[in-house]
Every structure is written in structure tokens, then in C-alpha cells.
Amino acid sequence: DIQMTQSPSSLSASVGDRVTITCRASRTINSYSNWYQQKPGRAPKLLIYTASSLQSGVPSRFSGSGSGTDFTLTISSLQPEDSATYYCQQTFTTPYTFGQGTKLEIK
Amino acid sequence: QVQLQESGPGLVKPSETLSLICTISGYSISRGYHWGWIRQPPGKGLEWIGSVFHNGDTNYSPSLRSRVTISVDTSKNQISLRLSSVTAADTAVYYCARVFQGSGADYWGQGTLVTVSS
Numbered sequence: 043d044i045q046m047t048q049s050p051s052s053l054s055a056s057v058g059d060r061v062t063i064t065c066r067a068s069r070t071i072n073s074y075s076n077w078y079q080q081k082p083g084r085a086p087k088l089l090i091y092t093a094s095s096l097q098s099g100v101p102s103r104f105s106g107s108g109s110g111t112d113f114t115l116t117i118s119s120l121q122p123e124d125s126a127t128y129y130c131q132q133t134f135t136t137p138y139t140f141g142q143g144t145k146l147e148i149k
Numbered sequence: 150q151v152q153l154q155e156s157g158p159g160l161v162k163p164s165e166t167l168s169l170i171c172t173i174s175g176y177s178i179s180r181g182y183h184w185g186w187i188r189q190p191p192g193k194g195l196e197w198i199g200s201v202f203h204n205g206d207t208n209y210s211p212s213l214r215s216r217v218t219i220s221v222d223t224s225k226n227q228i229s230l231r232l233s234s235v236t237a238a239d240t241a242v243y244y245c246a247r248v249f250q251g252s253g254a255d256y257w258g259q260g261t262l263v264t265v266s267s
Contacts, residue, residue: 043211076253078195085244085257086195092252129195133251137210138185140195 044068044132048141056149061117063144065130068111074134075113077106079126080143086129090115122148151175153245153258161239161265167232171245171258178203178221183248184228186219188241189260196241200248201228235265 045068055061065075073093078086088097090106093113103118117124125148130141157169171184178184185200199209201219209217218231232239242262246254 074251078253080195085246085260086254087257088253088255091249091255095252097255131195131197131253133248133253136208137197137199138248139197143194 043137044071044135044139046130046132046139046141048128048130048144050144051142052145052147054147054149055120057120057122059120061120061124061146063115063128063130063146065108065113065115065141066111067113067132067134070110071132071134073109074132075106075108076131076133077104077115078129078131079124080129081126089128120148124148151247151256153247153256155243155245155258155261157261157263159262159264161235161263162267163236163265164234167230167235167239167263167265169230169243169245169261169263171228171230173226173228173247176247177223178226178228179223183250184221185246185248185254186228186230187244187246187254188239189244190238190241198230198232198243237265239263240265 047066075093077090080086094106128144152174161167183200186198201207201221216233242260244260245258247256248254
């Protein structure tokens with residue numbers, strides 16, 4: 043299986059801050075990296091697919107980048123509603139493994 | 150609007166078989182896409198279980214392959230999950246989702262909590 047390692051596991055930031063979460067794959071996955079946002083008691087929501095494509099309806103403050111083994115999710119200007127846990131996932135090869143999650147708290 | 154809804158028993162005894170159904174509305178399974186199952190133990194992260202294509206082709210997580218079966222019923226527009234010989238470690242919220250190969254899961258069910266306990 044391809045392992046996806048996220049960092050940090052948690053972070054706290056203020057409204058308006060620029061926030062970056064990283065994800066490293068245990069081997070190359072080309073651009074087959076996706077990012078999800080999950081709020082308590084809710085299903086995950088797809089934010090970014092194939093590394094940098096913004097899912098329809100997702101605010102433009104979310105962006106993704108990377109290829110090969112290293113990927114980032116950036117929130118350009120943090121909003122209160124962005125408090126959630128974020129997961130990366132690879133869809134290069136099955137099983138489509140997830141990172142362990144990054145819990146983002148708003149100060 | 151594509152909608153997915155998981156259903157099945159919320160309590161399963163150890164060593165028995167967990168069975169869930171995901172009913173899809175707003176999209177015909179026969180048109181394509183993969184349809185997957187993902188689970189999340191309480192307070193933990195997401196785990197990919199496996200997926201099924203509309204023609205019945207499946208792929209499973211190696212860690213669960215010996216115990217899991219995912220199938221599709223295009224006449225009912227449903228997919229199903231069976232997980233045998235369950236233990237407390239299989240207690241989780243189980244989600245079904247539409248998976249665009251290579252591009253992630255864009256539609257999810259609300260999830261259903263399955264507890265394994267005697």
C-alpha cells in the first residue's frame with residue numbers, strides 16, 4: 043500500500059491567516075492526490091482533486107499543489123468555518139489510502 | 150442531485166457478518182463510476198475498504214480482502230458491503246461514496262455507525 047503522511051497533525055491559526063498542510067506519499071503518485079475537509083459528525087467533503095483542481099462549489103481560498111510525492115493544501119485567508127479536520131488521499135493505485143488527518147483549530 | 154444513503158443494522162455481534170446497503174439516487178450506477186466503501190472508527194481517521202465498478206469489477210484493501218465482499222445491483226441502483234468475522238475493531242462509521250477513478254470521492258452518504266458488541 044502507498045502510505046500518506048500528513049503534517050502537522052494539528053494546528054491552530056487565526057482568522058485571516060494563510061495555512062498550509064502537507065502530505066507526503068511513500069512513493070510517486072504523479073498528481074493523483076486529493077484533499078477532503080471533514081467537520082464533526084459529517085461526511086468528508088472533496089475540496090481538491092488531482093493535486094490542484096478545485097472541486098465545484100469550494101471557495102477559491104482553498105488551493106492545492108504538488109506532484110510526485112509531495113503535496114500541499116493551502117487556505118489563503120482562514121475563515122471561522124474552516125475549522126475542521128483535513129485529509130489527503132491518493133488515487134494513483136488501490137487501495138486509495140488516506141493520510142492520518144490534520145485537525146485545524148481557529149484561535 | 151446525486152444522493153447516497155447507507156442502511157443496515159447498527160449493532161452486530163462479534164464473529165458475525167456486517168451487511169450494509171448503499172442506495173443511490175439522482176444517478177444511474179449503470180452509467181459508470183466506481184462506488185466505494187470507506188470507514189472511520191470513532192475518533193480516528195478514514196480507511197478505504199474497497200470499491201465496485203458498474204460492471205461488477207471490484208478492488209479491496211489488502212488488509213480486509215479476506216473478509217470483505219462488495220457487490221452492485223444495477224436494477225435497484227444499490228451497492229452492498231459484507232464484512233465477515235467482525236470484531237470490536239470493525240466498529241466504525243461506514244460511508245459509501247461515488248469515486249471518480251483518479252479524482253477522489255465527490256459524493257458521500259451521511260454514514261452509518263456500526264457497533265460490534267455482544
